[in-house]
Amino acid sequence: MINGAEAMVKCLEAEGITKIFGYPGVAIAPFYDGLFDSNIEHILVRQEQAAGHAASGWARISRKPAVCVTTSGPGATNLITALATAYADSIPIIAITGQVDSELLGRDVFQEADITGAAESFTKYRYLVKNAEDLPRIFKEAFYIASSGRRGPVLIDVPIDIQKQEIEDFDYDRIQVDIRGYKPPKKDGNPQQVQKVVEAINQSKKPLICAGGGVILGNGEEQVRAFCEKTGIPLVHTMMGIGVLPKAHPLYFGMLGNNGKPYANRAVDQSDLLIIVGARVADRAIAKPKNLEKGTRTIVHIDIDTAEIGKNLGPTIPLVGDVGGIFQTLTKENITVDTSAWLDKLREIKTTTVDHRKFSDEFVNPITFVKELSARMDEDAVYVADVGQNQLWSADNYIMKSGRFLTTGGMGTMGYSIPAAIGAKMCRPDKQVVAVCGDGSFQMAMNELATARVNDVPLKIVIMRNHYLGLVREYQYNTYHSRYEGVQLYDTPHYDKIAAAYDMQYIYVDDNQKVESSIEEFLAMDDACLMVCEVASENNVK
Amino acid sequence: MKGIFSVLVENQSGVLSQISGLFARRGFNIDSLAVGETENHDVSSMTIVSTGDERTIDQIEKQLNKKIDVIKVRRLQERSCICLEMMLIKVSYTPSNRGSLLEICLINDARIVHMGAKDMIIEIHAAPDEIENFIELVRTFGIKEIQRTGTVALKKD
Numbered sequence: 023m024i025n026g027a028e029a030m031v032k033c034l035e036a037e038g039i040t041k042i043f044g045y046p047g048v049a050i051a052p053f054y055d056g057l058f059d060s061n062i063e064h065i066l067v068r069q070e071q072a073a074g075h076a077a078s079g080w081a082r083i084s085r086k087p088a089v090c091v092t093t094s095g096p097g098a099t100n101l102i103t104a105l106a107t108a109y110a111d112s113i114p115i116i117a118i119t120g121q122v123d124s125e126l127l128g129r130d131v132f133q134e135a136d137i138t139g140a141a142e143s144f145t146k147y148r149y150l151v152k153n154a155e156d157l158p159r160i161f162k163e164a165f166y167i168a169s170s171g172r173r174g175p176v177l178i179d180v181p182i183d184i185q186k187q188e189i190e191d192f193d194y195d196r197i198q199v200d201i202r203g204y205k206p207p208k209k210d211g212n213p214q215q216v217q218k219v220v221e222a223i224n225q226s227k228k229p230l231i232c233a234g235g236g237v238i239l240g241n242g243e244e245q246v247r248a249f250c251e252k253t254g255i256p257l258v259h260t261m262m263g264i265g266v267l268p269k270a271h272p273l274y275f276g277m278l279g280n281n282g283k284p285y286a287n288r289a290v291d292q293s294d295l296l297i298i299v300g301a302r303v304a305d306r307a308i309a310k311p312k313n314l315e316k317g318t319r320t321i322v323h324i325d326i327d328t329a330e331i332g333k334n335l336g337p338t339i340p341l342v343g344d345v346g347g348i349f350q351t352l353t354k355e356n357i358t359v360d361t362s363a364w365l366d367k368l369r370e371i372k373t374t375t376v377d378h379r380k381f382s383d384e385f386v387n388p389i390t391f392v393k394e395l396s397a398r399m400d401e402d403a404v405y406v407a408d409v410g411q412n413q414l415w416s417a418d419n420y421i422m423k424s425g426r427f428l429t430t431g432g433m434g435t436m437g438y439s440i441p442a443a444i445g446a447k448m449c450r451p452d453k454q455v456v457a458v459c460g461d462g463s464f465q466m467a468m469n470e471l472a473t474a475r476v477n478d479v480p481l482k483i484v485i486m487r488n489h490y491l492g493l494v495r496e497y498q499y500n501t502y503h504s505r506y507e508g509v510q511l512y513d514t515p516h517y518d519k520i521a522a523a524y525d526m527q528y529i530y531v532d533d534n535q536k537v538e539s540s541i542e543e544f545l546a547m548d549d550a551c552l553m554v555c556e557v558a559s560e561n562n563v564k
Numbered sequence: 565m566k567g568i569f570s571v572l573v574e575n576q577s578g579v580l581s582q583i584s585g586l587f588a589r590r591g592f593n594i595d596s597l598a599v600g601e602t603e604n605h606d607v608s609s610m611t612i613v614s615t616g617d618e619r620t621i622d623q624i625e626k627q628l629n630k631k632i633d634v635i636k637v638r639r640l641q642e643r644s645c646i647c648l649e650m651m652l653i654k655v656s657y658t659p660s661n662r663g664s665l666l667e668i669c670l671i672n673d674a675r676i677v678h679m680g681a682k683d684m685i686i687e688i689h690a691a692p693d694e695i696e697n698f699i700e701l702v703r704t705f706g707i708k709e710i711q712r713t714g715t716v717a718l719k720k721d
Contacts, residue, residue, distance in 0.1 A: 142582060143589055147632045150578075167632065203574065203635045329626035332619060 026154035027052035027185040029192055030118065031060045033161035036194040039089050041065055041080070041448060043073040043441075047093020049133060050120030052185035065448070065477055068469040070097050072441035074104020074175075076473075078113045079445025082428055083404065083453075085241060087114040087168040087176075088445065094120045095133030098179070099140065103435060106144040108175040110432025111262065112239050114168035115175040116161075117145075124152060124181035138179050146174030154187035158194050166199045171206030172327040173239050207326055210351050211343030218339045219297070220355045222320045226295035228364045229255045232278065234307075235262025235431060236300015236325060242345030246299065247271075249353045254361040255297075256368055258286040260307040261417050262431040263300070269422045275368055279307040281414045281563060285375040289368055290314070299324040300345055303334040304432070311335040324348055382558035385532045388412075388486055391555055392419040392458075395484070395541050400454040404428060404446050408439035408459035411492035414563045416458055425453075437466030440483060444470060447479050454482075454545070461487040461511050471524040474550060481526075481550045485517065488559040496562045521552040532556035566595075567614045567621035568640040568647065568717050574633040575601060575608040582631060583610065592616060592624050596649075596692075596714030607635065611716045613692075640717050647717045649692050653699070656683045656706035668701050683708055 024032070030053055034042065041063045046054045057064055067073045073090035080088035092101050098119040108115045121127070122134045138148040147167050149160045157180075164176040210216075223229055237246050243266050250257055256273045259266055261281070267274045276283035278290055290296060290308075296319060303311055303323075311334050314321065323330075323337035324345065331340040341348065381389050392415050396405065407416040407429040420427055428446065430438045443457035459467075464485045474481040491509040498506050521528035527549050531540040537555075544553045573579045580599060587594050595613040602609045614624055621639075628637045640647075657665050665684075669676060674688040683706075688698055692715050699707070 138578065139581070142578075142585055201632060204632045327630070329623065329630050332622055332626075336619065 023188045023190070024192055025052065025056075025185065026151075026157055026180065026187050026189060027056035029154065029157045029189055030161065030180065030185070031056040031062065032192060033158055033194060034062055034089060035060060037087070037161070037165050042089040042091055043067055043076040043080075043445065044091035045070045045073060045093065045097055047097050047120060047133070049094035049122055049182050050091060050097070050118070050185075052182060053091065053118070053120065053180070065473065067441065067473050070100035071104045071437070072467060072470045072473065074101050074108065074115065074117065075435075075438050075441035076445035076448075077115045077117075078104065078108050078111075079406065079428060079442030080449040081114050081445075082442075083426065083446045083449040087116050087165055089116045089118065091118040092120070093133070094122055094137070095135045098137040099135050102141060102144060105141055105175045105177065107430050107433040107435040107438065109144050109146065111235060111430055112173045113175065114173040116164055116168055117175055117177045119177065119179045120185070121150070121179045121181040123183045125183065127181065138177065141177050144175070145177045148177040148179065150179045151181065151184050154184050154189045157184075157189070158192060159197050162194065162197045163199055163201060167201070167204060171204075172236075207328070207342045207344070209344045209347035211324070211341050211348045215339060215341045216348065216351055216355070219322050219341055219352065220357060222295055222322060222339060223253070223255070224358050226320065226359060228293045228367070229295040229297065229359060229361065230289055230293035231255055231257040231297045231299060232290065232301060233257055233259040233263040233266040233299055234301025235260065237263055237266045237345050240300060240326060240345040242300070242349055245346045245349035245353065249349045252353055253357045253359060254365065255359070256289070256361065256365060258289055260301050260431065261429065264417060264420065264427040265422050265425070268424065273365075275372065277417060280309055281306065281417065283418070284377065285372045288371050288375060292367070292371070293319065295320045295322070297322045297324065298335070298337070300326075302330055306431075308335070379562075379564060382561050383534055384558040385556040386534055386537055388415045388557045388561055389419050390534065391486070391537055391557075392416050393421060394537050395456070395458075396421040398541055398545055399425070399456065401425065403454040403456065404443075404450070406439040406443040406446060406455065406457040408457070408463035409434045409436045410460045410463055411488070411496065411561070411563050412458055412460040412463070412486040414493070415486070436463040439463065440467040440470045440481070441473070443481060443483070444474050444479050447481065448477070456482045456484065458484045458486065460492060461485055461489065462491045465511075465515070468520060471520070471526065475524045475526075479550070480548060482544065482547075482553070483551070484544075484553045484555055486557050487517075487554050488557045488561065489513065490559050492559070492561070493563065495559070496564075499562065517552060517554045525550070527551040529553040530556070565615065565618060565621060566642070567616065567624060568642065568645070568715070569610075569612045569614070569625065569628065570638045570640055570717060570719070571610040571612060571628055572602070572635040573608050573610060574635065575606050576633070579608070579633045582633060583612070583628070586627055586631065587614070587624075590623070590627060592620060596712075598714040598716045611714070613715050638719065640719055644721070645717045645719045647691055647715050648689055649695050649715045650687070650689045650713045651695050651698075652677070652685055652687055652711045653702065654683050654685050654708040654710075655702050656708060661705060665702065665705055672698050672701070674698065
C-alpha cells in the first residue's frame with residue numbers, strides 16, 4: 023500500500039521526470055514527504071511564478087512536459103501567470119498544486135483558492151482529484167494531454183487528504199489513456215486537402231511560407247527546412263518561429279509583423295500564395311488579416327489546432343495536422359513551382375527596403391550589441407529573451423544558427439527570461455544559455471538569482487539597461503507626446519552589488535569600443551555572470 | 565445567422581461553467597442553453613442556441629470541440645431537427661376577457677396548469693418562434709411572469 027503522495031511521485035518517476043521546480047506549503051506537504059525518498063530532485067524557486075517559467079524553459083529545450091509544484095491558495099495563484107504564459111505559447115507543463123482538505127472545499131478555509139476554476143482559461147486541462155485511486159490515471163492523462171495535439175499546460179489540484187489516502191494498487195504501465203472527448207488530429211492531414219495545397223503551390227508564382235512557433239513545438243523544423251530547400255519556396259516567420267531557418271539561409275526572409283523586418287512584410291504583401299504554418303495570425307504578426315484576405319492571394323493555413331484556422335483569418339485551404347508529418351508528405355509530392363524570379367524579386371526587396379530606424383551610439387548601440395553577442399555564441403546556444411525593447415531588439419537582430427531562441431511571444435510576461443534560462447540550463451548543462459533582459463524585467467525576477475546560485479547553475483545574464491521601462495516609454499513617446507508617466511527606473515539597484523550578493527561575476531559595458539571584448543570575456547567565463555550593457559534611454563524599437 | 569448546437573459533455577462539476585465561460589470569454593452570444601442528463605448518467609446533453617456570422621458560428625463549433633470535457637458537438641439545422649421549448653407564463657385576466665384568453669390557449673395547444681382569482685399560469689410546449697408568437701398574443705392581457713426552459717433540439721434522422 024502506498025499513499026496518494028507516494029503515487030504522485032511514482033507517476034513522475036514513471037514519466038522520466040528527474041527535476042521539478044516548486045515551492046512547498048502545508049497543503050502539498052505530503053507530496054514533499056514523498057519526494058524525500060525519490061531520486062527526483064526538487065529545485066526550490068524563490069516565488070511560484072518562477073517555478074512555472076523554469077518548467078517552461080526546461081520543456082522547450084527537452085521538448086517534453088516539465089513539472090512545477092506549489093501549495094494551495096497564494097502558491098497556486100502565484101503560478102497562474104506562468105500557466106497563462108505557457109498556454110499562450112503552447113508549452114507542455116504539468117502543474118501540481120496542493121489543495122485544502124476535500125471535506126473543506128468551498129468553505130473559504132485558510133489558503134483555499136479555486137485554482138481549477140481560476141486557471142480554466144489559462145490551461146489546456148485541469149483536474150481536481152477527488153479520489154487517490156484516480157491519481158495514476160489522471161497523471162498519465164495529464165502527460166498525454168500536455169504533450170499531444172497542440173501542447174499546453176495541465177493542472178492537477180490535489181487536496182491534502184487525497185495525498186494522504188492509501189491506494190490499493192499502483193501499476194502505471196498498465197493504464198491505457200482513453201479520453202473520449204480528446205482525440206488529437208491525425209498526423210499527416212487529410213490527403214485531399216494536401217492535394218489542394220500541392221495544386222495551389224504548383225499554380226502559384228510567388229509562394230511564401232510563414233512559420234510560427236508551432237513548427238518548433240511540433241518538432242517540424244527539419245521537415246519544413248527540407249521542403250523549402252527542395253521546392254525553393256522562401257520563408258518568413260513570427261517571433262515564436264525564430265529558428266525554423268538559420269538567418270544565413272538563402273531562403274530566409276526575416277521576421278514579419280510590426281516588430282519585424284519591413285522587407286518581410288513586403289514579401290507577404292507581394293506573395294500570391296501564403297502558407298501559414300503553426301501560427302495564430304495574431305495582431306503583432308499580422309495587424310490586419312482582412313487586408314490579406316482581399317485580392318486573389320491564396321492562403322493555406324496549416325495547424326494542429328482546428329480552432330486556430332479561420333479564427334483571425336479566413337484561409338482558402340485549411341489543413342489540420344502535425345507539421346512534421348504534413349511537410350514530410352508535401353516534400354514527397356511532385357512540386358514543380360519555379361521560384362527563381364520570385365527569389366530575385368525578394369532579394370531586390372530586401373536590399374532596397376530602407377530601414378529608417380536610428381539607434382543611438384551613445385553608450386552601447388543595442389542593435390550592434392545583439393548582433394555581436396549572437397554572432398559569438400555557440401552554434402547551438404540557447405538565447406532567452408525577456409519582454410520589452412530588449413526582446414524586440416533581440417528578435418530583430420539575433421543571428422540564429424542552429425540553436426534556440428526562447429521568449430514569451432504570446433503573453434509577453436516580464437521576468438520570464440531568468441527562470442526560463444535556469445530551466446533551460448538545468449535541462450541541458452552542456453549548452454550555452456544566455457538570458458537577455460531589460461532593467462525592468464530583470465527586477466521582476468532577480469530573486470531567482472538565488473535559485474541559480476544555490477543549484478550551481480552558471481547563469482549568464484545580460485541587462486540592457488536604459489533606466490526606463492523602455493517599451494512603455496516608447497509608446498508614451500509616440501502616442502502621448504512624451505508625457506512619461508510611471509516608466510522611470512532611476513539608477514537603482516547597484517547591479518555590481520547584486521552580482522556580488524549572489525556570487526556572480528560582473529561586467530559593465532558602456533562603450534561601443536568595448537563591446538566585443540566584453541562579450542568575449544562574458545561568454546568565455548565558466549562562472550555565473552551578470553553583464554550590464556548601458557544603452558541610451560532615448561533608443562526606440564521603431 | 566442562428567446556430568443550434570447539440571453538445572454531449574461529461575456530466576461532472578464545472579463543465580457548465582467551462583462552456584458558459586467559453587462563450588463569455590470569446591464574446592459569443594448565448595440565446596438559450598438547456599442542459600440535462602442523457603440515458604448515460606455520466607453524459608449530459610446541452611442544446612445551445614447562438615447567433616452570429618458564419619465565421620463566429622464556425623468558431624463556436626471549433627472551440628467547443630477543443631474542450632476536453634466535450635464529447636461530441638453537432639450543429640443542427642432548424643429544418644432537419646425538432647426544436648422545442650417549454651414556457652410557463654402567468655397572465656392576468658378579468659371575468660370579461662377570460663373567455664378570449666382560454667380561446668387563445670385552445671388554438672395554440674397551451675394548457676392552463678393553475679387558475680388563480682386574477683391570473684392563470686399557462687404551460688406551452690412549442691417551437692421557439694411559436695412561443696414568441698404566443699407571448700405577443702397574450703401580452704394585452706397583462707403578463708406577470710415568464711419562465712422558459714430554452715430550446716432543446718433533436719435531429720430527425
